[in-house]
Amino acid sequence: MPHSQSNNSRLTQLFPIAGWLKSYTRQEFNSDVFAGIITAILLVPQGIAYAILAGLPPQLGLYASILPPVLYALLGTSRTLSVGPVSIAAIMIASALTAPEISALGNPVQSALILSAESGIIMLLMALLRMGGLVNFISHPVLTGFTSGAALLIIGSQLPQLLGLKTPSCGVDVICYSHYFSGLVPVTLLIGLAAIGLLVFFGKPLVFILKNTGMQPYLITAISKCGPLLTIMLATLAVGYFDLTGQQNVAVVGQVPSGFPALNMDFSPIEKWYALLPYSGFIALIAYVESVAIAKVTANFRNEKIIPNQELIALGVANLAAAVSGGMPVAGGFSRTMVNFAAGARTQMAMLIAAGLLALAVIFFSPLFENIPKAALAAIILVAIIPLVKLSDIAHTWRYDRGDGIAETATLLGVLVYGIEEGITLGIILTLISHLRKTSQPHIAVVGRIPGTEHYRNIKRHSVETWPHLLLLRVDESITFANINYIEEFINAELRRQPNLKHIVLIFTSISDIDTTALEVLENLNHTLQASKMTLHISEAKGPVLDKLEKTDFLRQLKPGKAFFHTEDAVRELAKG
Template sequence: MRTALDWLPTWIRHYTLKSLPTDVVAGIVVGILVIPQSLGYAVLAGLPPVYGLYAAIVPVLVYAWLGSSNVQAVGPVAITAIMTASSLHSFADDGSAQYALMASLLAAMVGTLLFIAGRLRLGWIMQFISRGVSAGFVSGAAVLIFVSQIKYVTHIPISGDNLIGYLTTMQQHLTDWHLLTLIIGGLSFLLLVINRYASHWVWRPLLSASAAKWAERLFPLVLLIIATALSMVLGWSQKGVSVIGVIPEGLPAFTVPYFPDFHDVLVLLPSAGLMALIVFVSSSSVASTYARLRNEPFDANRELTGLGLANIAGGVFQSFAVAGGFSRTAINVDSGARTPLASFVTVLVMIGALIAFGQLLAPLPYALLGATIMASIIGLIDVATLRSAWQRDRLDAASFLAAFIGVLAFGLNTGLVIGLMVSFASLIWQSSHPHVAIVGELPDTGHFRNIHRHSVRTFEHMILLRVDESLFFGNSESVHRHIVDAMRAYPKATEIVLIMAAVNHIDLTAQEMLIKLNQELMAQDKRLHFSFIKGPVMDVIGNTPIITELSGYVYLSTVDAVHALSTEHKET
């Protein structure tokens, strides 16, 4: 019988007071440092800045209670923000209130899909998103995010959901730039880039290593305070600089998302599905990485459930879609977080910001928020992965470029689909071109290796062929062609031995190919043999003509095959 304590998360039931000080400090640090980031991501999503703080309250609490990671910091992130803006682009003129409700509806749809996937135990699906596709998608999204923020640092009213759209509208409104806005945004961007990428030149000559690290982290917050103060003192809003205005005080309210007609819901469904996939892949990547580093278990299905419920709860408490953030999780861990209690403390900081600082943040220029996002997003352009893929795996590099170019040319959703299609096409191409090696015996070892890579002993009367792939409809003809080519290269060989150690499955088409191959060999007075067939494979083909009508024999090992056929050849 379950007790009341059994319903509590494991981390609460086993919480120790020695974790309390570090959890509290980590929660406060994360809460303070991500305030400007949260405000900026709301703007990136096309929402009033306060929604960034809303998104960092209820969803964070739900994930802390139900999520799979002890240290992952969930909240508004760049990818979900830009995908929200892209998905709701056609609704942007419906008014800010209705747009915000649509953003909450999208979050609830994403959460529902994630929750259903978790209940269906679909956590394994993340294995099918290649590194090339995910890196290309994120890199392309980063470029779009960067370009989209130009409107805030220049006052040029650009819009669109792809690079062509942004550049076209920018060209049409180039004369609308505002000098003071450009100075504020450009200078802020320059300072933030120097702080992020040249801190070893700025802070470390002046401070110790640990102090320099904190100076780098606190600088965006200090810059926000300075810019807000200057805006208030110098009256930037009266000089044409856009500011965020008074942030509504109070906590996010329970609000039923706006439900348009059913057709609009269906239109949003593909976007919600792709967002759910990206939220899961990005969040689980962060959570599983830190679980491995901390020697903690990671449950992909629980991660799906936790993220799903967090987004569903956010959908009815004025949030847009959230995910696990790598930067905020890194800060959380570096600050000493040990359990999700740190996230509860972070929520308290956000609540304090809503209650106490709404009026104080009113003069904050949008130019600073845009510059903050632009500076932080540069690091997501993953040139290193493209370079590595180009050197080691050109097919994965093709997937990267397909996703990257697709995102820039056609938008986030279409770009991701293009990347996935190229990735799956690459997988099919690889599987349809299996490696079939002619092998020989390493002298006096009983081991068999590729004749083109090693000095091995071959046999005039026998061809040993190692099939390095499972056999299915996509590669059966290719395998047949390899075998025929080998027979032409060694016309005197009468014994053909297929080494099946790497074959885990043989589908119906491949079975028919093997039956046909056996018949062809018999017509030429040659025999087909198998060695090293795995048990599960033999269970499938044991009662088929592949075995029952086989012209040769099935051997437990290649050594047995070579010994038996060599002895038989000598006797004849």
């Protein structure tokens, strides 16, 4: 490869934007401009709402929606992923900031910036160690249980905002709650319910109505996604016009500074970095897993490719950018990404346009955000979050796989009872235990031949031919230290059940590896069988397995046993007696 081509290839790998910009068309630009405007409409209310959900000033959500997506656009491999504040990360940030050891250190804004910086550094270290495949170690049931549990926590945190109440501290004291609800602000509840109604209407009902008018799909998307912005505008106008803050004590966002903070990384003291490190690790892990999962969804629609390790780099740099620009930790947002995709975004140019529009809003229109009622923001969060509660998935998972069902249920309950970090840790541990249990007790089938064929199937499932002195065993798992004792016990049980056996054939069709411990046990088993006048054979071993066995004395020790190419060959030779 010429030197210039090699350099271009390296540049494209590190900056994927350099690849698609070469063939960027005016038609794609027009699509991206439209999608960028629609996505920007979502960025304002979501940025403010998720910052407040995290217990932070609203501007931290807005700042996190400007520079981080710009840097992701330069480095990310997804052409439609919308990076910024997300609900799940926001509730994790809130969990970290309200932890006694963290809140005791004071200055939650500084703590949030450290969380952004540490999350970014952790992702970059993961990228350096080529840990992009880590996304595969969190199973879908655990992720679903975690998401449902976190969504329920978010719903619980937003209901007081919807009612105009402070966060309750009553625990299980019923009498306390009777006094607590006496502080309900009716006007706040009315604003919240009206906002929910408007947001729900802008969902499926409005889309259904507009489709029946024959309107173009892109216009339907544009109109339906204006719901959050219109909700915020109407609620803000009502608060200002009727002076609901002064007259009815309606809680509002308050002053949002215009412009941007100076870029800096002054996040001392160092003890905060140590204290926040575990929380940052979980935020980085979940942000990465959630982002890659969302990116793959939209990439699959267009046969595009996501490179997990490059995503770690892009998300790591985006979180560092959030830290230095005064923003909260960021990740790929599902709702924004799907809106961006549905609006026709072809490349990350859409997010660059959206970030530019939001930057203009922060510079020139920040005073307009002051009277946004928190109840309306709570409504936006609730409408976005409720679909993430997938309790029916637990029942489906439980029916299909009991181990996964237990892990999913335990993750959800763990998040609700013990906390976010503890819940997902419990789920991962239970998933690994379930996997080890399955691995340690592999499916083993005694097989026979289907009459008139060369197919061998489980004697418990099919009507097959068998032979009194020949035992055919198929082990449906690689043989390792974790399961070799179980396999040995299974063989011994069959030997006791069939005392006239002379030949045992282990069918290796499903075996991809035999580790050292397993090989030693197989050698001992072979010696025991030979001492009892029985012969051990293998059949249909894969090339890599045979290559490993040929480096040992096992095949020599097997004699007079053989390694057959086909199980049928073994039966033809051994079934005669």
